[in-house]
Amino acid sequence: xxxxxxxxxxxxxxxxxxxxxxxxxxxxxxxxxxxxxxxxxxxxxxxxxxxxxxxxxxxxxxxxxxxxxxxxxxxxxxxxxxxxxxxxxxxxxxxxxxxxxxxxxxxxxxxxxxxxxxxxxxxxxxxxxxxxxxxxxxxxxxxxxxxxxxxxxxxxxxxxxxxxxxxxxxxxxxxxxxxxxxxxxxxxxxxxxxxxxxxxxxxxxxxxxxxxxxxxxxxxxxxxxx
Amino acid sequence: xxxxxxxxxxxxxxxxxxxxxxxxxxxxxxxxxxxxxxxxxxxxxxxxxxxxxxxxxxxxxxxxxxxxxxxxxxxxxxxxxxxxxxxxxxxxxxxxxxxxxxxxxxxxxxxxxxxxxxxxxxxxxxxxxxxxxxxxxxxxxxxxxxxxxxxxxxxxxxxxxxxxxxxxxxxxxxxxxxxxxxxxxxxxxxxxxxxxxxxxxxxxxxxxxxxxxxxxxxxxxxxxxxxxxxxxxxxxxxxxxxxxxxxxxxxxxxxxxxxxxxxxxxxxxxxxxxxxxxxxxxxxxxxxxxxxxxxxxxxxxxxxxxxxxxxxxxxxxxxxxxxxxxxxxxxxxxxxxxxxxxxxxxxxxxx
Numbered sequence: 001x002x003x004x005x006x007x008x009x010x011x012x013x014x015x016x017x018x019x020x021x022x023x024x025x026x027x028x029x030x031x032x033x034x035x036x037x038x039x040x041x042x043x044x045x046x047x048x049x050x051x052x053x054x055x056x057x058x059x060x061x062x063x064x065x066x067x068x069x070x071x072x073x074x075x076x077x078x079x080x081x082x083x084x085x086x087x088x089x090x091x092x093x094x095x096x097x098x099x100x101x102x103x104x105x106x107x108x109x110x111x112x113x114x115x116x117x118x119x120x121x122x123x124x125x126x127x128x129x130x131x132x133x134x135x136x137x138x139x140x141x142x143x144x145x146x147x148x149x150x151x152x153x154x155x156x157x158x159x160x161x162x163x164x165x166x167x168x169x170x171x172x173x174x175x176x177x178x179x180x181x182x183x184x185x186x187x188x189x190x191x192x193x194x195x196x197x198x199x200x201x202x203x204x205x206x207x208x209x210x211x212x213x214x215x216x217x218x219x220x221x222x223x224x225x226x
Numbered sequence: 227x228x229x230x231x232x233x234x235x236x237x238x239x240x241x242x243x244x245x246x247x248x249x250x251x252x253x254x255x256x257x258x259x260x261x262x263x264x265x266x267x268x269x270x271x272x273x274x275x276x277x278x279x280x281x282x283x284x285x286x287x288x289x290x291x292x293x294x295x296x297x298x299x300x301x302x303x304x305x306x307x308x309x310x311x312x313x314x315x316x317x318x319x320x321x322x323x324x325x326x327x328x329x330x331x332x333x334x335x336x337x338x339x340x341x342x343x344x345x346x347x348x349x350x351x352x353x354x355x356x357x358x359x360x361x362x363x364x365x366x367x368x369x370x371x372x373x374x375x376x377x378x379x380x381x382x383x384x385x386x387x388x389x390x391x392x393x394x395x396x397x398x399x400x401x402x403x404x405x406x407x408x409x410x411x412x413x414x415x416x417x418x419x420x421x422x423x424x425x426x427x428x429x430x431x432x433x434x435x436x437x438x439x440x441x442x443x444x445x446x447x448x449x450x451x452x453x454x455x456x457x458x459x460x461x462x463x464x465x466x467x468x469x470x471x472x473x474x475x476x477x478x479x480x481x482x483x484x485x486x487x488x489x490x491x492x493x494x495x496x497x498x499x500x501x502x503x504x505x506x507x508x509x510x511x512x513x514x515x516x517x518x519x520x521x522x523x524x525x526x527x528x529x530x531x532x533x534x535x536x537x538x539x540x541x542x543x544x545x546x547x548x549x550x551x552x553x554x555x556x557x558x559x560x561x562x563x564x565x566x567x568x569x570x571x572x573x574x575x576x577x
């Protein structure tokens with residue numbers, strides 16, 4: 001079974017002469033254990049699709065099903081709960097609360113979701129892999145942007161979601177770190193059976209992808225991996 | 227609570243500034259409340275100590291005890307629930323002391339008002355030129371046995387006792403005999419008292435030329451009393467509103483700065499109630515901290531302030547005022563809470 005299925009999704013913003021058809025009949029799904037890259041020029045609708053998959057935006061038409069649950073049949077609160085349990089977001093900015101240490105960023109998740117997150121050993125392993133195991137007592141403003149991005153990735157993985165949605169996760173990373181992060185996402189997909197979708201402009205991530213999709217003018221097409 | 231405490235810990239300077247504001251406001255409110263209460267008591271202590279419910283005055287006296295004169299025909303026969311009272315302003319003059327304004331209150335020793343007055347020291351009046359004085363005269367150097375002149379009376383008066391809480395309209399009271407009041411007023415015939423006071427709340431005097439008032443009506447008509455109280459109530463009310471605005475503005479600014487982070491947390495499935503609870507907790511923790519420090523400062527002030535300053539520290543009233551400030555903080559935090567509830571995760575992700 002697919003981790004999520006997007007069926008005949010259209011997204012239209014505005015009305016009348018200001019009407020913009022951002023997504024055209026999008027059909028897209030991701031299996032557990034796969035890493036899909038969504039690429040395309042700025043303004044093509046990549047992030048809009050990501051927010052629809054994450055249940056943050058209701059499409060103008062079409063359905064989104066996450067692990068068999070149709071978003072359209074869920075209340076806002078149920079969607080929040082579903083997101084917390086099933087989806088890990090890695091975003092470009094503001095992922096970390098500035099007044100929480102790295103350790104506290106994980107404690108916050110424990111406060112909201114007391115069970116079902118990664119064990120201490122699993123978290124330590126993720127932190128080791130990302131090279132941030134010594135940063136637990138630091139505040140975000142004491143970290144470089146690359147370190148912040150890696151903490152944000154660990155923070156998104158901590159609730160042990162089945163789907164990882166990442167928006168430009170490597171934008172602030174140098175090439176060696178891109179390799180580490182790419183490997184981590186690949187490892188999560190293959191070894192932990194998560195469906196990973198990454199919206200990116202970064203061609204360096206293609207080496208880790210199982211599927212490549214391109215969005216251009218709101219139309220999604222599958223592309224061959226080079 | 228977790229987020230609120232962590233933010234306060236991290237942002238010590240910013241949180242400290244808010245707490246300092248709350249300390250200053252709460253301290254000012256506590257001091258003003260204590261002053262208002264102290265002044266109110268100095269206006270009414272004597273009346274409250276008499277155990278009076280109703281008072282009959284001359285109908286032409288404009289509810290002023292000093293302007294009232296009742297004849298025996300107007301007072302009628304008194305029961306054990308009623309007492310005569312004669313009041314007149316006087317100036318006490320004694321060697322080695324400055325002139326002292328006071329209110330002479332003439333009473334009958336066998337009636338209930340005189341029996342309700344508790345002496346701190348000395349004994350009750352036995353002769354016409356003896357008085358029981360308010361303890362505030364002690365602070366001005368008077369002692370038991372001291373003598374002074376009142377008005378044009380050539381015979382000196384002796385202080386034979388002191389009693390606490392004997393102030394009327396912020397003026398110390400000198401209790402003496404009713405006959406002495408008549409003498410001080412120059413009355414040889416006609417009026418027998420200024421007032422007939424009753425401890426019976428149903429008391430009514432229907433006789434011509436008289437009017438009966440409740441204790442509160444008499445208090446409300448004390449010169450300047452209402453103006454003082456209303457001024458203080460107005461100041462305290464304004465300070466409460468100012469504290470609400472300060473909390474609302476500070477929290478709103480802090481919340482606006484955090485909105486992108488909150489949007490991401492919402493995207494990650496953190497429920498709104500966690501963020502709302504953090505905002506409200508933060509407001510309550512900051513204000514409660516400010517209140518505690520404000521209370522300590524008020525207590526220290528109470529210990530070191532000179533006794534002449536009319537301040538009264540009443541725990542139930544100060545607690546109610548403190549709760550009022552906390553409620554203001556709660557209301558103040560609702561404005562940023564509205565913004566938190568409206569935060570749209572998509573706004574920070576874009577797309």
